[in-house]
Amino acid sequence: MSCVKYLLFSFNLLFAITGLIILIVGAKSEINAHPYVDLTDESFYTSAPVILIIVGLIVFVVAFFGCCGAVKENHCMIVTFSAFLLIIFIAELAIGIAGYMKHKDLETSLMRSLNDSIKHYSNDTSIQHNFDIIQTDLQCCGINGPADWKNNSLPIPSTCCAGQELVENTPVTCTETSPTLHKKGCLDEILTHLKPLSLLLGGVGVGIAFVQLLGVIFACCLARSIRSQYETV
Template sequence: MSGKHYKGQEVSCCIKYFIFGFNIIFWVRDFQLIRALCVPQGVLSNISSITDLGGFDPVWLFLVVGGVMFILGFAGCIGALRENTLLLKFFSVFLGIIFFLELTAGVLAFVFKDWIKDQLNFFINNNIRAYRDDIDLQNLIDFTQEYWECCGAFGADDWNLNIYFNCTDSNPSREKCGVPFSCCTKDPAEDVINTQCGYDVRAKSVSLQKTYIHVKGCVPQFEKWLQDNLTVVAGIFIGVALLQIFGICLAQNLISDIEAVRASW
């Protein structure tokens, strides 16, 4: 080369390694998601039994989405690192497709909001029926009721669906006519959770129940939470969308740089 240096078009190192770093984070995350879904234990292993999707197991949907995102992250990483325009174009095109699919899902969610509400009601009620049968589902419903300060799908009486909590005369359980502790209103002065606070509470009048438990259902409480946090939820979705658009623009910019360098050879 005798001291001569190439001074033509160069590939931007900032864009190249930003795309690589961006994708390596999501690649690792998607790998962990796929590994978690492949483990047979946990709440996801029983989710098909408490949803009304015609026998379709939502775990497969999560698995496919995780697999696609894993492949996409891999293509972005290797494409940026090796300056492979084919992989970068694959990354850019599929990221655009995912963006439009998310946009379509958002529109469909708004159009079919009543169906989603019915699915949430079905999910919670089926979870109530299986409350004592699966510890993971039990923890899920307890977390939901504590977080949204609710009880049952539309009210505390939904716990009549559970064989341990229903108020029938044939029920020998000590939890008869009660609710789980997660329905109870919390006393700030109590350091230890009283797991028996919901015993016999539904045998009392509705006015008395309000002093012991949350009487609002989780479906209306979830709707209220969405309305109260609409700005935050919308901001998250907009942020994710802008991040995807930004990724597409960076990938296209890097492709242009690589092609310009190759054209100058």
């Protein structure tokens, strides 16, 4: 039991570190995903980073229960630790699996959402704002190229032309013959940003979940040892 106790205590130090990793990954994903996720119809990319941030904060509380329970050999605290850890394991495993699944469907979903959004560019300020940010930051134009605007009976936005958004505080006209027109479409550029994000969420979720599963096993062994010792006494 003494061996298991110190293994569990050491594990909780590692557990606290994994909590920090989860928190950082969640926060980084939340920052990097916007405004690209606003033009998709996948709720996974908005909810998964938030869930990871919450899980990362909870991990510190759970690690406290684990450390105190291991040092004091408190059966109740160790059982509480095991229960929390099991819930977190399930949540992270679900995020990890979803991340890999969404990675495969991302291009189809994004294409469908962008085609629906571009039609409302002229009358929806939020869609207009997101498209303008993406076209400026990623130096792209339209979905597959500048022709997408013409196909939807819309003028090419000024943000499709690099460095020419304003001239004397007046929006410039961006055309297919403009020398600074972005030639590449935004679909591939957004996929370049979001696909690694889904893989990162998936890898962190599955990888750390199995590390934490070891904590559940150690905690259960220690709790059983403590209970057996009390029954013997």
